[in-house]
Amino acid sequence: MKITAAEFKAFLKNVVTMIEEQKDYLCELDRKLGDGDHGVTMSIGWQAVNEKLDGELKDEQDCSRISILAGRTFLSAVGSSVGPLYATGFMRGAKAFQGKLELGDQELKDFWVAFVDGIKERGKAEVGDKTMIDTLHPAAESLQSNFAHTNDFVASFTEAVKAAELGMESTKGLLSKRGRSSRLGERSLGTKDPGAASSYMILNTFLTTIKSAQTV
Amino acid sequence: MKITAAEFKAFLKNVVTMIEEQKDYLCELDRKLGDGDHGVTMSIGWQAVNEKLDGELKDEQDCSRISILAGRTFLSAVGSSVGPLYATGFMRGAKAFQGKLELGDQELKDFWVAFVDGIKERGKAEVGDKTMIDTLHPAAESLQSNFAHTNDFVASFTEAVKAAELGMESTKGLLSKRGRSSRLGERSLGTKDPGAASSYMILNTFLTTIKSAQTV
Amino acid sequence: MKKLINDPMRVVEEMIEGYAKAYPKHVRQLAENDRALITAKETRDGKVGVLIGGGSGHEPAFIGYVGDGMADGVAVGNIFSSPPPDPILEATKAIDKGKGVIYIYGNYAGDVMNFGMAAELADLESDIRVGSVLVTDDVASAPKEEKQKRRGIAGEFFVTKAAGAAADKGYNLADVVRVAQKANDYTRTMGVGLTPCSLPQTGKPSFELADNEMEIGLGHHGEPGLEKGDLLPADQVVERLMHDILIDMPVVSGEKVAVLVNGLGSTTNMELYIMFRRVEQILSDKGIIIHRSYVGSYSTSLEMGGASVTITKLDEELAEFIDHPADCPMYVQI
């Protein structure tokens, strides 16, 4: 498959829309585990990205630059925990696009692997800490190993999103160890981590975006 | 009729009990018209009087001293609007008992007339201002004119309490002009003035006390 | 409503005790009456004493404003109730330095009677001259023609500040009274209420407002105000309050004012800063100079939600007094 800058921007636009829809739900999860602002923070950040897409990035064709600027814009608008995390993801991912005229299966795979690696480095969380890493790590693992066999990004990413979903669901049964809810102990059981949820939603939005791009 | 110090103290004790029962109701009225504390204030004041009755006044036989001390104690415990008002009432009333060995119809009539006059002087409210004066003024008028004809305190005071009740009820239809609720305008209509209510209750408690003393 | 208290009947005693223990270098409780607090520092001989007070439930007012450059003593009543004459009288005797004492208090029936009785007693029993200034800054509490009926609310802060500074500068009683009276005459406040408070003894909300309602002109003790209406954006609320204030007391371009945006209890500083933003815009648009601003919860009604805006017009003398330093536990100015 190939992806154009327009499609990459469509993905970001779809995240904007999706986050507006999921905002209340994400806040609800964070009220149970943390300070209740995750949906608000995501919304503020993605609205800022949206403005950039409609402004400075309107005619931009370089996906690397789009991804870097999306990350930076998100970070400057929100700070918070997820600012540095997602920003690092987009900025690291951008490297996989650098100097590439076309974004094919290989570049897309590299983007998402770098995306996840960046977030891991930035946050230093481990699988099982009840964070977005519980979503992202298994997704990246799955993507890498499937892609190594098939070289088919869409198929591998479809599997990766399934792994992400399982990872996200697994956070319900985990005790918080990182971030604001780490002192909750037993009481953190039973609720999904908000960052695990939002990161799953972002991956899933990418999947639906490229699938609909393919069928067009 | 005659009244003893024990009976006068019984009256004060009955007010203590009555106020505890009416506390919430008096607060409720004051919440509608003022700052919602009238029942609390009356309770604090009468509880203090109660302590005095059980302590310093336990063996006191001089009704003048009892009334003065009750007034002072009430005032020191509450301040507020009703502190100076009721305290002045009891302290002025006490003069009618001064130097009297026996308290008969005449002294009791004089007590209540002085009580009301004292409050009027202290507060400078007029009938129709929607205050306790709307209860107390007609009560004193009725007491004086009936007593002038009959010289019978119990009979005249029974009439006075009826006049007090009408006066109290009349405050529902009045616009506030004094005290905290004076700016309410139209919105003060329909609610009884809390001080008009508490002063009616005090008069009525005196009536029931002396009636039950008589029947014993 | 939930409160961090012990016995609801002893909240005032315990509060005063805790406060005095927290600030022993600033205040001390009088042995003669535990509802009277005076400054812990030795005040100068010949200084006019400044006495404030009223019901409790308005903390940091009034106890918080005893200290250098402000009040010398305070009498503390029950919640929302004037103190009786005793603590007023004891504080008066304790702070009198032979040159008389000024009483500054809000214009409420109870305070008028109790402070009035105390002033008489101070004169009769102890030969202390007392001057009184009744604070009447609440525009909503009576029409302009009946200004003398108006209640005192947050603006008392500026009246106390002016009197405290004048006394500190060695003015005599008549002049301190004149200054305090002028400060009162130059001060207007308008408030808005959003959520009720509750007395510790009853736990009942002092009034009811629907989830989308506010009340303009609500009193400092939950007394009903001018009108209920839909809750408006902060800017529009401020516009309404400022409109009523400036109609009542016109201020023209080039004149100086002091501003107090006061929280009633549970309203956040964030909201107060947002309100101040609009106040400042309105004043600068008119060319009025903000000499000094105060934003915070200076005089509360327990945990009531809402705020008020106070404007004090400053002539040269008042401007100097507003700038005068102060050192109270709850208000320090360098």
Add this chain to the structure above:
Amino acid sequence: MKKLINDPMRVVEEMIEGYAKAYPKHVRQLAENDRALITAKETRDGKVGVLIGGGSGHEPAFIGYVGDGMADGVAVGNIFSSPPPDPILEATKAIDKGKGVIYIYGNYAGDVMNFGMAAELADLESDIRVGSVLVTDDVASAPKEEKQKRRGIAGEFFVTKAAGAAADKGYNLADVVRVAQKANDYTRTMGVGLTPCSLPQTGKPSFELADNEMEIGLGHHGEPGLEKGDLLPADQVVERLMHDILIDMPVVSGEKVAVLVNGLGSTTNMELYIMFRRVEQILSDKGIIIHRSYVGSYSTSLEMGGASVTITKLDEELAEFIDHPADCPMYVQI
């Protein structure tokens, strides 16, 4: 919940603007980034810069503590969210006088990452040395063995105070960091929550507690605490908080402490004074000397109901710094 705001998405901008307009002699907003405020006074050449910051919603913290003897700059995040690196970096550049800058902030994942990124950028881009002290005073937020995981809450006030005084006295960066770190190591806080707050953007309560419940150890952003239980009388609540603090950091007879009884938002000063009363009793019973006390809403969580008690053990050096004068819009000490 009802709030006096305009656009919920613009509360932070409008708050900062209002605040800066209210105190122009004290603070100014940076042209480079409107989420950064620095002191309006010229700071001395060679003075170590003190930078604080974090999410907003804690007012008067942190913006209120920029001024003489305290912080030189502050970076303001969204509500309950760390500021991004940009305003931190801009404030750093603005307050650096060639001798480096200390960052003081609460130990939250977001703040650690954002301040960490800013510190790196300050070094790389502008060659500014940055030292960081993470505040970890909240006893309830992790067991003693994992103290480095603890959150920072109201005790940050004392850490800022110590660092601000040390910097004001001309200490170099290493020494300011040492002092701030010591202040943090000597500081413990325990809080209790009674009623929730709500974010302006959602209006939803941050947690739920029944009418008779309290939560011990509740975090400064509504993060769940150690345990829920029936609301106890203030004295017993204080006993519990003090117990946990003094188990964690023993203080012996004759030692000096500073005390902060802090309100979380809608809790009245009356309640805080009542709580302080019991704190003082417990400390005097143990022969511990209260060197200075602070009672009020110093660091809030919007309109949350509840309070915290902070104890800082003072050696000679820290006692001197606690006494050091300060002149900030929201905190002045002579």
